[in-house]
Amino acid sequence: MPIAPLFRPIDVAPAYQKVADAIEREIVNGRIKPGDPIGTEHDLVRQFGVNRSTIREGIRVLEEGGLIRRDSSRRLHACLPRYSKLASRLSRALVLHEVTFRELYEASMTLEVASIEGAVERATEANVAELDDNLVRSEAVVGDPAALAECDAEFHVLVAKASQNRVLQLAREPAAQLFYPTTEMTVTGVAEGGPRLVAAHRHLIDAIRRRDREAGVLWTRRHLQDWRRGFEKIASLDRSVEHMYMEHAQATRRR
Amino acid sequence: MPIAPLFRPIDVAPAYQKVADAIEREIVNGRIKPGDPIGTEHDLVRQFGVNRSTIREGIRVLEEGGLIRRDSSRRLHACLPRYSKLASRLSRALVLHEVTFRELYEASMTLEVASIEGAVERATEANVAELDDNLVRSEAVVGDPAALAECDAEFHVLVAKASQNRVLQLAREPAAQLFYPTTEMTVTGVAEGGPRLVAAHRHLIDAIRRRDREAGVLWTRRHLQDWRRGFEKIASLDRSVEHMYMEHAQATRRR
DNA sequence: CCTCTAACTTTGTCGGACAAAGGGACAGAA
């Protein structure tokens, strides 16, 4: 005989979790705005009526979630979660799930094409100026694969920004972060890799400026295919993103 | 006179952070595999030589990051971060950044089309069976907008799963989570909204089964455009995703 | 071999404690 569903499971969350949830609720529903101070730990002890250790555990949860931060003086205040921090959590998850470079490549093809389409349609003068600046810096380091890879990563972040679509910006970031460490290798492995990369960027900026969607999509595809060709000289696309890459990502995250 | 940038700020991480980093490193580089036990708090106290409170703060960080969990008996073990949990963090961030439904719609159009393309190409028998099952359940609740919205959300998760691309799966999830609460309203607002939704799903499954990419893309577009039409009867696409929605997301997250 | 109970362990929470670092006020030196 099935049991009679008389009672619902009651909510028995530990105190630190309730503290975190309560503060989260206030931030998410807007009663605490980004930038607002949260109060000292002692304040929270008084308000919630729990021990400071408990409060601190709750704070750690929110801090890791990116909802609150400590400023230079270590005081707590609410803040907008940074995309790059969230994205690195996702990147980490993708590594642990052992996604393949093929998955990364396919998803990025979609996302970067969508970014450029948005950028072509809605980029502002300021966006283009940022891209130009990036291009100049890229040209200066065209012989230095490591520096060039960094410029490339930034370039695509700027394109996504120019799309004015923050959902897209956020969606493309995790895959992009995993790409970045390999770009250096692919540029190194291909003759004329550096100049090709910079040339593609030049064409992309040009397409954005002329609002030429076709050209933008075309050069984004070529640019990614270049990466792929370079990568396949080193390894199979079906290899999973390895743990090694995370060490790089981890080192750069803390900045 | 501007100060001379002679020194960089040195990084002096607190102990709980070092504890979290150390454990994270072991998990991410694979020395601790998902499922492996981490040891008791007391073990960690001995290993790291710090107080239990410090260990506990570090544990909270990792727990929130989804890298470790406590099983039924509350013992710690490493685990693979769950996509849905990570995605709800992202959804939360998108709400706080006050993204508009237009951004959501545009990004989803890209991501869902990419999903269906992947599904058409690579869906397995098992994937199709899951979709069929979902369709049956959807037909049963076609008159109940709330239940139907839930089925719709699940349907698109299954399509993304069928694409066999986990990067895509993860990338689409945050936007999809924000869509979900509105689907109920859009179905309610449009005459024949429910049947149209189910019909679209039927065509999508059919397209996947026949590996008909054109049809898949077409019906995905129509399906999303239906949502849009329904939404625009209620509000402007340029309205930002509101805080209210988060309460719904928050309530469902804990399951 | 199974069940039930009695230790034992582990977690969640508490109270108090202290050193280090930040902030503010204030006096004295350049």
Place this chain on the structure above:
DNA sequence: TTCTGTCCCTTTGTCCGACAAAGTTAGAGG
């Protein structure tokens, strides 16, 4: 005046010890 050093107060990071509740293990008894 502007800078510097000092004193004091607050806040954070860490530690210690403690205890109840819940889970685990082992042994007694059927």
